[in-house]
Amino acid sequence: MVMLNRxxxxxxxxxxxxxxxxxxxxxxxxxxxxxxxxxxxWCAHSKCDRKPSIREAIQVLNFEAPLHLLQxxxxxxxYHTPTMNEVTTxxxxxxxxxxx
Numbered sequence: 001m002v003m004l005n006r007x008x009x010x011x012x013x014x015x016x017x018x019x020x021x022x023x024x025x026x027x028x029x030x031x032x033x034x035x036x037x038x039x040x041x042w043c044a045h046s047k048c049d050r051k052p053s054i055r056e057a058i059q060v061l062n063f064e065a066p067l068h069l070l071q072x073x074x075x076x077x078x079y080h081t082p083t084m085n086e087v088t089t090x091x092x093x094x095x096x097x098x099x100x
Contacts, residue, residue: 004044007019035060
């Protein structure tokens with residue numbers, strides 16, 4: 001649970017990649033890792049009816065469906081399903097920068 005909370009906090013701060021194991025030495029695709037970490041949060045959603053099906057999660061991980069962006073820290077947890085253009089823009093912004 002500690003790791004999940006750390007990922008949530010760093011996701012909110014736009015630094016989700018700071019949760020990646022340092023032993024990887026930066027040898028990973030950043031977009032894939034961001035998707036994987038956000039999917040992890042989505043799958044761990046506290047409300048069962050808000051969790052993705054296995055099919056949905058795999059489709060997102062394969063870039064066949066848009067990433068569901070979680071609003072984890074709002075009183076009402078909700079999803080926004082962005083267009084691929086929105087996802088591309090979001091992933092290229094400084095909110096997802098890997099620098100501390």
